[in-house]
Amino acid sequence: MATRQDNRHISNLVPRSSSVLIVLLIFTCMVQSATYGYDGSMMNGLNILPSYTDYFHLNTVSIALNTSIVGIGNAVAGLFNGPLCDYLGRKKTLFYASCITIIGVAIQSAAQNIGMFIAGRFIIGFGVGISCTASPTYLSECVPAKWRAFTLGMYYDFWYVGALIAAGITYGTAEMDSTWAWRTPSIVQGVFSIICLVILPFVPESPRWLVHKGRNQESLEGLAATHSNGDTTDAEVQTQFDEIKCAIEWEKNQGEKLTMFETVRTPSNRKRMMLAFSVAIFSMMSGNNIISYYLGDMLDNAGVTNTTTQLEINIILNCFCLVVSIIGSLYAERLGRRFLAISSTTLLTIFIFIIGALTKIYGGSTNMSGIYGTVASIFLFQGSYSFGWTPLSVMYPPEVLHFSIRANGMGLYTFVASTFGLLATFAFPIGLEKIGWKIYMINGVWDVIELLFVIFFWVETKGKTLEEIDELFDGVNRRDARDLALLEKNAGEPIDGEEVFETQVVMPSKKDSM
Structure with missing residues (x-):
């Protein structure tokens, strides 16, 4: 039975039902990825609309x-969002984003004019970039371990929810004989951020961030809210809370600081x-950005030129990809992260070579069998990409990054992902125009390299708490190390449970291992 407190350290708006709270946490973060997905699909649709391209007098480069x-x-944003997350907290960062x-x-x-349009889109990118760090960091630190893979996977699956909504809206406004054909889809893009602002008062701050800031009681209550319907005396909650305290205490005593430099110090x-x-680069350079942003150009090359059909x-x-990505998220914990990445990359490599071959043979022709085969x-x-890389994009990175580098690491992750995404989205239409079907073949060779890297270097994280994953990299059980230090400090004297829980300790000598 949950322990009810009249003077809670967390907001009284936070629901006492863990199930309800987890749903709210999921939607708080998922609407952020929906914004990004909406943007990709919206631009895909706008690039097809004459009312948009004619208004701004666009050419291939513009x-x-x-x-x-x-x-x-x-x-x-990737250069700023990590420090923001660590300084302001995960919730406040999401608010400002x-x-x-x-x-x-x-x-x-x-x-x-085109300058105003570009300025607005840059600001959108900056806001979404901040949320791309805060959301997976926040979600990974709040939800129970048994739900972490599914919720993080679903987080980016909502990319397709946003994409689907944008595709429907641009399809519906395509016949408008005015600038509202592209202004309407653009306005709707802000709805997701408004939803996030509405939900934020009802969710707690990350318990791990609160422990690092010394707000232990608030952290315990937040952990209980997501794990045991608010019961702070629950054994699982007490164990998890102690584990979090030990891990963060260990990192502090190892001299780890919440800085960018810490990400490469050991x-x-x-x-x-x-x-x-590797996730940042592979998720952007596997060939998916080609389809996400320039489906119209691909279909033109394949022989499908009718705007309505496109x-x-x-x-x-987008409907198909949403279903497949949800299946990938559901099975991520059962199959494991490595299997998801290996199977996804193997299949998408095969199919991008096939796309290139069919485009070479049937591109621009009237052979309907060839056109249907290309589509x-x-x-x-x-679908192959969506099964693995869509959920893995924000599932794997926050799992392998421990607390001291999680926010800054995710900030750098966002920077790298955005940089390579920018390379793909800017270079592809020019490459497609210059070398046609060969661009697919080049991308396919790169995908083979991705596959080999995953096979030989990735570490499996399924079935573990964030603190247990830390042990895979550091070779140290933080709780055992803490207890050993206490025993050494007390020189064999009996240690009472409260002392173990609260005492600030001096850790053994630093051990850096792979």
């Missing part, structure tokens, strides 16, 4: 710039960052 400028905003995104949406929607931290960066394919493709291969490629 289309690429309009589309990819969000990635520049993301990349710039949502406000910034809404400002960007307003400027983009009211754009009178061999184990460098290995963590290498794994996180918009319909965009809607169906089917696009679906299969995107």
Whole structure:
């Protein structure tokens, strides 16, 4: 039975039902990824609409710039969002990120010229970039371990929810004979950030961040709220809380600080960052950005040139990818992260080669069998990506990064992902125009390299708490190390349970291991 307290340290608005609270936590973060997904699909749709391209007098280069400028905003945010998360907390960072995104949406929607449109999209990218660090960091630190893989996977699955909504709206406004054909989809993009602002008062701060700040009682209550319907005396909650305290205490006594430099200071931290960066690069460079932003160009090359047909394919493709990505999230804990990445990369590599071959043979022709085969291969490629890389994009990095480098590491992750995403979205239309089907073959060779890296370097994290994952990299059980230090300090004297729980200790000599 939950322990009810009249003077809770966490807000009284936080529900006492753990199930309800986890749903709220999921939606707080998922609407942020929906914003990003919405943007990709919206631009996909707008790039097809004459009312948009004619209004701004766009050419190949300006289309690429309009589309990819969000990635520049993301990349710039990556240099600031880690310190913001650590200084302000995960919740406040999400609040400011949502406000910034809404400002960007307003400027983009009211754009009178291409400069204003680009400025608005840069601000959107900056706001979304901040939330891309805060959301997975926040979610991974709040939800119970048994739900972590599913909730983090679902977080990025909502990319397709946003994409699907955008595809439907751009399809519905396509016949408007005015600038409202593109302004309306742009305005709707701000709805997701508004939803986040509405939910934030009802969720607690990260218990791990609170422990680091010395707000232990608030942390315990927040942990109980998500794990045991608010019962702070629950055995699982007490064990988890003690584990969190030990881990953060161990990191502090090892001299670890919440700084960018900490991400590369030790061999184990460098290995963590290498794994996180591999996700950032592979999730952007596997070929998915080609389809996400330039489906219209791909379909033109495949022989599907009708605008309405292209918009319909965009809607169906996003529905398909959403279903497949949810399946991947559901099975992530059972199959493991490595299996998800290996199977996804193997299949998408096969299908991108097939897309290239079919585009070479049937591109621009009237052979309907060849055209249908190319479209089917696009679906299969995107489905293969969605099964593994969509949920893994924000599932694996926060798991392999321990608390002291989680926020800054995710900030750098966002910077790297945005930089490579920018490269893909800006370079692809130019590459497709210059070398055609060969761009797919080049991407396919890169995908083979991705596959080999995952096979030989990735560490499996399924079935473990964040603190247990830390042991895989550091070779140290933080609780055992803490208890050993207490025993040494007390020189064999009896240690009472309260002393073990509260005493500040001096840790053994630092041990850096891979």
